[in-house]
Amino acid sequence: MTREPSTALPVPEPEPDADFRARLREFLAAHHPGKPPKDPGQRVGWTKAWLATLFDHGYAGPGWPREFGGMELPFAHQVIYHEEAARARVPGPLGTGLNIAAPTIIKYGTQEQKRRWLAPMLRGDTVWAQGYSEPEAGSDLPSLRTTARRDGDEYVVRGQKVWTSHAGDADIFFALVRTGTRDSRQHGITYLVIDARAPGVQVRPLRDLTGGQLFAEVFFDDVRVPVANRIGAENGGWPLARTSLGHERAAGALNQAAMYRRVLTELESLARERGQLADPLVRDQFVDLEIRVRIMRYNAMMTIGGILARGDAGPTSSISRLLVTAFEQDLHEFAVDLLGPAGLLGKSEPRAVQRSRWLTGFLRTRASTIGAGTREIQLNTVAEQVLGLPRDPGMPPR
Numbered sequence: 197m198t199r200e201p202s203t204a205l206p207v208p209e210p211e212p213d214a215d216f217r218a219r220l221r222e223f224l225a226a227h228h229p230g231k232p233p234k235d236p237g238q239r240v241g242w243t244k245a246w247l248a249t250l251f252d253h254g255y256a257g258p259g260w261p262r263e264f265g266g267m268e269l270p271f272a273h274q275v276i277y278h279e280e281a282a283r284a285r286v287p288g289p290l291g292t293g294l295n296i297a298a299p300t301i302i303k304y305g306t307q308e309q310k311r312r313w314l315a316p317m318l319r320g321d322t323v324w325a326q327g328y329s330e331p332e333a334g335s336d337l338p339s340l341r342t343t344a345r346r347d348g349d350e351y352v353v354r355g356q357k358v359w360t361s362h363a364g365d366a367d368i369f370f371a372l373v374r375t376g377t378r379d380s381r382q383h384g385i386t387y388l389v390i391d392a393r394a395p396g397v398q399v400r401p402l403r404d405l406t407g408g409q410l411f412a413e414v415f416f417d418d419v420r421v422p423v424a425n426r427i428g429a430e431n432g433g434w435p436l437a438r439t440s441l442g443h444e445r446a447a448g449a450l451n452q453a454a455m456y457r458r459v460l461t462e463l464e465s466l467a468r469e470r471g472q473l474a475d476p477l478v479r480d481q482f483v484d485l486e487i488r489v490r491i492m493r494y495n496a497m498m499t500i501g502g503i504l505a506r507g508d509a510g511p512t513s514s515i516s517r518l519l520v521t522a523f524e525q526d527l528h529e530f531a532v533d534l535l536g537p538a539g540l541l542g543k544s545e546p547r548a549v550q551r552s553r554w555l556t557g558f559l560r561t562r563a564s565t566i567g568a569g570t571r572e573i574q575l576n577t578v579a580e581q582v583l584g585l586p587r588d589p590g591m592p593p594r
């Protein structure tokens with residue numbers, strides 16, 4: 197049995213619009229793509245078909261400008277949109293373009309670039325992947341070494357990226373490359389959009405803890421990239437990278453808050469079915485998670501409100517990221533504890549609980565406090581840029 201959680205809290209709620217919610221709910225029910233296929237390749241096609249359905253019916257990109265196929269919804273409606281999408285369990289975006297590259301293109305791209313890239317990305321026709329991290333440049337991104345040498349109307353790109361999520365499905369990489377001198381750090385970085393199928397690009401999948409191949413290493417061996425694919429100025433990529441990092445941290449904050457609202461209710465139902473809700477320690481944990489899922493929602497609303505007001509996620513996006521990542525790790529750890537030995541059975545075991553979703557979630561979320569900037573880096577950001585504490589001497593100036 198699933199119970200709708202009470203959201204009656206003594207804090208300002210977004211303007212309710214029952215009509216919009218009802219129309220959206222009806223649309224999502226009528227066009228729902230059904231259960232995801234098990235085969236990862238088929239799942240990509242299934243997600244793309246769903247993104248195209250949303251786009252073609254005018255239900256894609258709740259916060260995006262209308263000019264590029266989005267809905268340009270007011271804030272309160274965006275909240276409703278994400279709540280309904282989570283409730284309907286429809287697929288989210290494919291790749292990292294929508295939440296990370298798109299806001300950067302909208303802010304810094306030329307009109308021609310916006311026209312060329314945004315709508316196909318939103319429709320799912322092109323999948324984008326983020327090529328920032330390198331083997332020797334993760335937290336210290338300004339030390340990246342992949343070079344781009346200018347040759348007429350083209351750049352020649354050479355180097356390696358790592359941990360590139362969705363690289364295997366990507367049509368396009370948005371990458372940071374070095375155009376300045378070797379030691380130019382953040383002053384010699386350029387933002388380039390690279391065709392994933394260009395000659396000289398090689399993608400080698402990496403296996404993660406869950407057994408999946410979400411990310412990959414990407415090699416660029418003298419890959420030719422038109423200068424027209426540069427966003428912003430040569431050597432002027434660092435402020436763009438910072439915009440996209442902020443958005444990465446805020447990305448899907450509302451969506452995740454709505455999704456975890458549903459997931460927590462599902463875990464509670466499972467505990468009830470198993471007769472575990474009478475245990476005071478279990479109840480304590482649920483209360484703690486319930487409080488946190490509500491805080492996440494309000495924090496996400498503040499973060500998105502900040503983006504709408506300033507056009508930039510700002511340092512408070514790190515707070516969102518810290519809340520979500522700690523929550524999802526603790527939630528799955530609690531779920532696995534709750535299920536005891538049965539919680540450790542893998543998907544293929546007939547007695548696995550709910551196809552092992554809680555164990556998979558437990559393993560998957562180990563990486564949450566690394567991706568999009570590690571927990572330590574987020575804590576530094578909050579300490580310095582929100583609380584005004586002294587700067588970490590190891591990090592580049594802002």
Ligand SMILES: Cc1cc2nc3c(=O)[nH]c(=O)nc-3n(C[C@H](O)[C@H](O)[C@H](O)COP(=O)(O)OP(=O)(O)OC[C@H]3O[C@@H](n4cnc5c(N)ncnc54)[C@H](O)[C@@H]3O)c2cc1C
Nearest residue numbers: 326327328329334335359360361563566567568569570572
């Ligand atoms: C699931 C997942 C998906 C990812 N997807 C992408 C992607 O799509 N594209 C992409 O470009 N990258 C991606 N990454 C890479 C991610 O951004 C980096 O792993 C992350 O920035 C950390 O870099 P690193 O792994 O090199 O660790 P390092 O930077 O070497 O850090 C090692 C340890 O040192 C700590 N540390 C480093 N500097 C400091 C400091 N100044 N103060 C305190 N502690 C510090 C870190 O917190 C960490 O614990 C992904 C990573 C994961 C786990």
